[in-house]
Amino acid sequence: MAFIETLLSLISLLSSALLLHAAIEGPKPITLSLIHPFSPHSPFYPGNITDMEKIDILIQVTNARIHHLFSMMRERNWNGSSEVDDIVAIVQYTGFYFVAQVGIGSFPPFPGRNEKHYLLMIDTGSELTWVQCEECNPCFPLQQPNFPYKRSQSYKPIPCGDPTCPTPNQDCFQSFCGFKISYGEEDPPTSTAGAIIKETLTFPSNFGGTESYNNLFLGCGFKNYHYEFRQPNKIGGILGLGIGDTKNLPFLNQVGKKRFSYCLLNSEHTNSQLCIGGAKMVGPQVLSTPLLRGPNEALYYLDLQDISIQNIRLRLLGSFSGGSAIDSGSPITFLLPNVYARVRIGFVQYFDRFHIYPYDSGSRPRDLPMLDLCFPNPSGFDRYPTMTFHFRGADLVVQPDGIFAFGRNYFCVLLKSGPATMIGAFQQTQHKFSYDFELGDRRQGEIGALRFAPQDCGSPASDFCG
CATH class of the missing domain: 2.40.70.10 (Acid Proteases)
Structure with missing residues (x-):
């Protein structure tokens, strides 16, 4: 069961779980390549398992997802807003979500790229993007160092009560704008609390270039309880693609995109695709x-x-x-x-x-x-x-x-x-x-x-x- 629970927390979306490599060039849309979770090229490759075992994993992922979503409706956090509740299920209880490699922060004077890279699970039902940060206590296991937010030159704290804070004052973390996440029915619950800061996110291009977005809201997870991950865990947090019910928090709004699209494949041998932005979808079959x-x-x-x-x-x-x-x-x-x-x-x-x-x-x-x-x-x-x-x-x-x-x-x-x-x-x-x-x-x-x-x-x- 430990293997199954861990795999459910790591593999990603639609009957084909996926690792995303962002490809962004200048003002162009964000184009992402999606790798099937059962592919040997995936960092979450479960090894040589049978077709029946793969199907049973899909079923367990689906059961966990539905259990989370409908317990979440009975116990809301963040004053009834559901976009952050859904984050915990993605990290802890669900699988088959997109996983994106995202650069976070600015750390000169190192040569070349000066951001630190993390794999973030993509959630189409969440506004908030967050990563586990240094000084977390407790922390969930992570193969790489937690995000060193204080050393980033693009880090900007948001005081509690500041008009730019997108969450209610009761969710403040110490003296800073904050967020809280809790999974409703487990005892003890899986939960995360932390501060919302402003940071730079950078997406690596498949062609060697990068595109950075400055002053984006980013959650720093400081208190992370009861996460169970099989070592080594490579997931650092969540990239939210939901629209939610606020105007300034959703990632799509912050990067100026009005649409996203995907095309999913259930083959383990061919990449699928995701695009954030892009042209309106048209054609005779649309x-x-x-x-x-x-x-x-x-x-x-x-x-x-x-x-x-x-x-x-x-x-x-x-x-x-x-x-x-x-x-x-x-x-x-x-x-x-x-x-x-x-x-x-x-x-x-x-x-x-x-x-x-x-x-x-x-x-x-x-x-x-x-x-x-x-x-x-x-x-x-x-x-x-x-x-x-x-x-x-x-x-x-x-x-x-x-x-x-x-x-x-x-x-x-x-x-x-x-x-x-x-x-x-x-x-x-x-x-x-x-x-x-x-x-x-x-x-x-x-x-x-x-x-x-x-x-x-x-x-x-x-x-x-x-």
């Missing part, structure tokens, strides 16, 4: 649906209206009244119990016509993944169905590779029943998604638009932000 706020402010919500299996509508109208989230932190899609039951029946009915029947408790082999709906896989069978999510104004058609996990002689449906509907990362593969906050009708409660289109996510990233 579809658009509104981004909405929902019950959990840490998540992006969509108006999901129905689901189809191989073009057969399940007629689920009215089943998504609580909203449907799209979550890059959940590898597998969750569906409300009544929705999952209907979808399950739909898959069973589809395969019944081919005389393929699901395993029951008596016939189920012992070496199957921890998924509810699994079938024997007949030799030569290739008529697997698509699954379509019908959003307002746009249909996301998921191909079989994004629906099923295939073993040597079985296949399983990568869906789970849960307390909410969340479209997970595995079902987002082989599409480019763009979260565009310049779009959307604010009068209708829209915070932006999600644009997407099918794309070969393994293709070169040279024009990905174009």
Whole structure:
């Protein structure tokens, strides 16, 4: 279990966890290369594990994610703001998130690059970017020295009560602008507290250049309790890509970007891509649906209206009244119990016509993944169905590779029943998604638009932000 818990805290996003190498040139968008967590090139490579073990890791990551998000709704910190609550889950309890190499601070007169580099997990549900700093007590294990904030020439403290402090005065850390993070249901809880400072962040380019952003809000984690990491731990903190509910704290706003996009691949041998900024996504295949706020402010919500299996509508109208989230932190899609039951029946009915029947408790082999709906896989069978999510104004058609996990002689449906509907990362593969906050009708409660289109996510990233 120690290996699994540590892996859950280290590997990153969408059925393909990822290491990001930033590539920024002058005023251009930030282009990032995403490395699959199970790739030997990943710093979190788990070694030679079986396909079933990989699937079980995905499932445990998803269970942990949903557990965190809905305990978080019951116990809010930071005066009800959820963007910081979500940070702890990313570091401690979830996997399959982007990991970015980010330069922090300024340390002349050393030759060449004068920033210090840290791997930060990217969280699309968090405004706050933070790193563990020197003088922390207690600290979570970190392979490199904690960030020496006082020695950085670009470090600027923010006094408690200063009008530029983006958090309430009750969250002050000693005499400085501060933040607090707590995971709601664990006893004792995993938690972080610290000061918010202003610093310079620098992204290394794949082509040898760099781009720096000055005077950004950065959290210094000084009190970090009950983190469990397998040594050596390489994660130093969080890079927040959420929009939150404030204007000046989100990273996107601070660096002047109005959108971000990603294209995810479930292959362990080819890099995926992420872009912060870039041009508006257009093209004949591009579809658009509104981004909405929902019950959990840490998540992006969509108006999901129905689901189809191989073009057969399940007629689920009215089943998504609580909203449907799209979550890059959940590898597998969750569906409300009544929705999952209907979808399950739909898959069973589809395969019944081919005389393929699901395993029951008596016939189920012992070496199957921890998924509810699994079938024997007949030799030569290739008529697997698509699954379509019908959003307002746009249909996301998921191909079989994004629906099923295939073993040597079985296949399983990568869906789970849960307390909410969340479209997970595995079902987002082989599409480019763009979260565009310049779009959307604010009068209708829209915070932006999600644009997407099918794309070969393994293709070169040279024009990905174009």
